Amino acid sequence: MPTLESIQARIEALQAKADALLAKESEGALQKIHDLMARHGLNISDIEKFSGTRKKTGRSNSAQKQSTVAYQDPKTGATWSGRGRAPGWIAKAKDRSKFAVGASAQESKAKGKARAAVKSKGKSKGQPRGPQPALYRDPQSGATWSGRGRAPAWLASVEDRTPFLIG
Incomplete structure (x- = not known):
């Protein structure tokens, strides 16, 4: 054996x-x-x-793509690059410029002023917020619909919605 x-x-x-x-x-x-x-x-x-591949030159791609620190929590020292989901310590802050770090602090202040100017002009992109005026009315029940969101049952199955339009 x-x-x-x-x-x-x-x-x-x-x-x-x-x-x-x-x-x-x-x-x-x-x-x-x-x-x-x-x-x-x-x-x-x-x-x-x-x-499409190249020889590595000492630094990895992840090191090249790492973003710089844009915000820092003064209490804990935690940092955030400004990309992706905001951490809890800055998510609810109305003015993020007080958390800004270095040169990015000046940039964020300038961006904040530009955003405020756009908001004050009333020119916002996308869909309007808040309640919208009614566009459709059900003659039987008197229920209305603004045309946004899912259509109500009394209007969803109708092919031609023009008879339900308001004025």
């Missing part, structure tokens, strides 16, 4: 053979690639351009 040591020795010998075969196959594939590149006059940068 074989011992544990003899089995482990066989495993190591087989692993060495497997590594040698893998190295030999890899060497053959690399030689084919080198020959093709030489035949067609290609270099590594041509391959990188074609595949």
Whole structure:
């Protein structure tokens, strides 16, 4: 009966053979690639351009894409970049400029003034907020609908809504 040591020795010998075969196959594939590149006059940068990948230059992509700190909580020191969902310490603040950090503080103040100017002119984008005037009226029940949101049952099944329009 074989011992544990003899089995482990066989495993190591087989692993060495497997590594040698893998190295030999890899060497053959690399030689084919080198020959093709030489035949067609290609270099590594041509391959990188074609595949869209580049060699790493020391810094990772995530380090390049990290945004700078725009806001900081003075109590805890927690920071926020201004992107994504706002953390609890700043979410309910009406004036975020007091949390702004450095140069971004001046930018956020300027943005705040610009937003206030737009709001004061009454030019807002998107849908109007609050209750809207009624556009449709049910002659039987007198119920009304503004035309926004889901249509009520008395109007949802009707193909032509013009008889229900108000004035």
